[in-house]
Amino acid sequence: MGSSVHDWLRKIRVGYVPRVTTPLLEGAARGVLEQFVKKGHVVLSAPHGEVDVLLTTAVYGETINWRDALFFNAKRSLGLQTQPTVFTLLHIRPSQLNDLLAHLGRVLNKETADPADYPFAGLSPRAFTTLHEQGRRGGPLLAALRLFQCQTMCVRLMVLVGEDYPLEAYTCDLVGAHPRTVAGQLEAFYEDLMLRIVTAVSTREITAHERVTPDIPQVVWKALSTPAAMQVAGLEFGKRQFFTDMVVVSNLVAVPMLNHAISRQYSEGCFATWEPRLEALITTITGSARPVNKGRLTEDELAVITGVRPDGLGARVRHVEGKRNDPPSSEAVELVEMDAPLPRITLSWGAGAGALVPVARSKLHGHRGVRSFDPQRVEHVYLPAPYYRYPVSCSTEAQARAICEAFSHSQALQNPGDPRQIVFTILPGHGVVIVEKWVEGKAPFQVIWEAMDDGSLMIDSRVPQGRLSYRLDGAGRMILEEE
Structure with a gap:
């Protein structure tokens, strides 16, 4: 996939701090970390010093308190020199995703948002209005991804769909991007996810006007x-x-x-x-x-x-x-x-x-x-x-x-x-x-x-x-x- 990779990617330092584990998450984390090593990046046995990316894990249906979320406290809780970019690997089973998208597809047909249609844990009382607007604009999947971001207390997600092995993944960010990667050959699948992470952290903001x-x-x-x-x-x-x-x-x-x-x-x-x-x-x-x-x-x-x-x-x-x-x-x-x-x-x-x-x-x-x-x-x-x-x-x-x-x-x-x-x-x-x-x-x-x-x-x-x-x-x- 050489011609499809940016020529400005840099080498990064990666840490892994799992919060929860499943066979799929164990395999995915191992696969992605192996690709980092294979491409010459530094994977730390324990996060320390300057860390560019911190990988963590979550499973659909569980909500994470913001006080425990690495997105907010990685630098302090791990004693790092810098606040890393946190990516959460989120495991959701195909039946769970299908049921969620079917439900959202039904309620998004309504022009006016109804709080009773969004009975999800981990949300603020007004969240249903945003989820409804996002879903009306971008479809049930975008609304689902906003829900996942809220429940995991993390902006950058890799939503891994599968039972014990991944079938596909969606890579999410703040503005609502959610490109899909199909898990055909697993090594290529994990290489793709690794490259998406490196791409995200290899550029810099240009807002210092x-x-x-x-x-x-x-x-x-x-x-x-x-x-x-x-x-x-x-x-x-x-x-x-x-x-x-x-x-x-x-x-x-x-x-x-x-x-x-x-x-x-x-x-x-x-x-x-x-x-x-x-x-x-x-x-x-x-x-x-x-x-x-x-x-x-x-x-x-x-x-x-x-x-x-x-x-x-x-x-x-x-x-x-x-x-x-x-x-x-x-x-x-x-x-x-x-x-x-x-x-x-x-x-x-x-x-x-x-x-x-x-x-x-x-x-x-x-x-x-x-x-x-x-x-x-x-x-x-x-x-x-x-x-x-x-x-x-x-x-x-x-x-x-x-x-x-x-x-x-x-x-x-x-x-x-x-x-x-x-x-x-x-x-x-x-x-x-x-x-x-x-x-x-x-x-x-x-x-x-x-x-x-x-x-x-x-x-x-x-x-x-x-x-x-x-x-x-x-x-x-x-x-x-x-x-």
């Missing part, structure tokens, strides 16, 4: 049309239900120290558009610190990005006088960095006439998929191949790199005269990134929402979890096919 001066005077900010256009775009996408509900973690579990281990909530997406007068992107702020309703944006929920830090660890941000100035979305770096390999054009119309601007005017990201599109108006671009086999999470250096490379190969963007006005790519397990070009007479994002309305771009609530392609049908449309 830095403030640059001078601040933008309030009189300049008020004279811009872009902030109001961003608010209008939020309303328009809200009408079309593009943005999913923000997941508030405290609605799922009641954990006093939760905010020290994970953001209180995570965002449902972001969007940004270029402002010629500032020579910068106006973008939505991060949702990790405070709730942000993209459909009801205020000016305090906008940020200004001028570029990327020289070390790549975050974006360069200008503050606006008299505004709250929260940090931009976690995707800030990729939103601005994708312009670097693309051409710039000279605007011939509007308030920015004469300005040299990126060929990509506006960018939209959401936890959605694309079911089909009109190839006469829309172009799809692929990520590098390894990202379909081994997806990465949001706000990471790896995801920013993948997005930049994908859009750098866009024929519609590299050739500004190409009649296709919209380009998109799919991030497996995560969502879609959509870009629009400058079109005279159109407001920011108008090209995108009109394409949604006329069917040129058909948005789907389900996000592909792995390899995908689009095939041309008899009507001249490109139709999604998942592999």
